Amino acid sequence: MTWSRHAMTYLALVVLAALTLLPFGLGLLTSFTSARQFNTDAPLSIPSPPTLANYLALAGVGFGRAAVVTALAAAVILLAQLTFSVFAAFAFARMDFPGRDALFWVYLATLMVPPTVTVVPLYLMLADVGLRNTFWALVLPFMFGSPYAIFLLREYFRAIPADLVRAARMDGAGTLDVIVHVVVPASRPILVTLALITVVTQWNAFMWPLVITSGRTWQVLTVATSSLQSRYDAQWTLVMAATTVAIVPLITVFVAFGRHIVGSIVVTGLK
Template sequence: MTSPERLATLPPPARGTDPVERNRPVRRGSVAGVLLTYVVLIAGFLITIGPFVLSVMTALKTPRQFASRSALAPPDPVTLENFTALFSADYSFIAPIAVTAQVVVLVLVGQLVFSVLAAYAFARVEFPFRDALFWVYLATLMIPQVVTVIPLYTLFSQIGLRNTFWALVLPFLFGSPYAIFLLREYFRSIPQDILDAARLDGAGTGRILVSIVVPLSRGILATLAIITVVAHWNNFLWPLIITTGPTWQTLTVATSNLQTQYNGNWTLVMAATTIALAPLLILYAIFQRHIISSIAITGFR
């Protein structure tokens, strides 16, 4: 007979080998919950991917196909004439793409550089009224962007920068409260002992920032870079207001103008929309892990 001490030391049976557990009936409620979860997820996927698939299908049709068939009907035959037309002399979509890319690159570099400097100062540099200044600056997040459009437009008009390239860049170049807040909180989580050890080795503030703080913050910097690229690639309101001609039109403004300037040619508009979305899809495919982490960290969509 097996002693109680030996029974106490025996390992528990493997999952699924216990006769009682194996013969236990599966509750219908749990199965229904799993099925409902899958139904909701599939429905959400279709709702999310549906507009993009529809825009691509429309872009691959001729105007005659779009007018004579259902919008849900696949293109037959598939044509690329809408995409080639956008890069012809009649539409010249190359310039808006180039302007948008330049704006995004400059804003991205400026946002990261100035946000890192400001966040490190608020997190690790002691100066009078540091915390008060930070919270006053952070409070500007509560001001809607629309409220600042008219003052910014008036300012750029008076200094002669309206309808120029720098009018698209300067309002967003020197960091943002949102980015500085995220970086400040992350910099404060870096152990002070690491920074003190670097100072004992003779490193100054700049060396500590470049060699220690920034490498440790690659994850949050990648998150901010993705957020900045997506936000300014899709920026529409400010470029629409501050530019008055085709010279400095961004991609979003040029796409919007197609709806009114060319008699509502929706196949052409959908081709332009597909071109505008393509870089973001490539960005998502390359940095999928960082985008998912940005959703978890910031709740950004």
């Protein structure tokens, strides 16, 4: 009975994985299909012959620049968020100051505020200082940490044995040395997990880039893909090629660092 139970479990997982991957496979096939074949053959038809015309056409509509802008914005936000979140989380986890816990819970309560509520105030503030339709308008609202990131790191930092921190301070380490040489190395799994979450979130951001930018200069991938649907009506082969280009970097990052997510969940002991 045990082997049959395992067989049924794996069969269910395979079926669910196939259902999940089917839309991505269909999009990939469509991206290599010519517009003529797509309009005449069945949707699940194998490209005959496969063509790169849809991918080559993306270069002519400014899609390459959108990919560069998206990657640069995600990289800047990632570095800034990790830096500020680590410092803030360490302060809330390991430093004593008046009102620490109250301030933390008030800050954490902002998670309940829908992001759409802050779009208009952020837009007005950045427009007033002349940053609308600039690169800094894309990244500034997300550079200084987030309640979720700080909460995640704070809980992880609190699990680090206090003896490690005390031993470092007895050796003459300052606060910055403790963070860099003790806390960060011990928190590598959760930092990688947070980095993946941040990259995926910023890579897929749509509303804020759509509101704060105009034209192609600072257009990101999500906005560029959306504009393709309106500018090239019914050319789904082109849209699927753009979607594939946007998804491949995320899949690559997840395959390369996905094991760290499991490592951050597993409870480990530190000596």
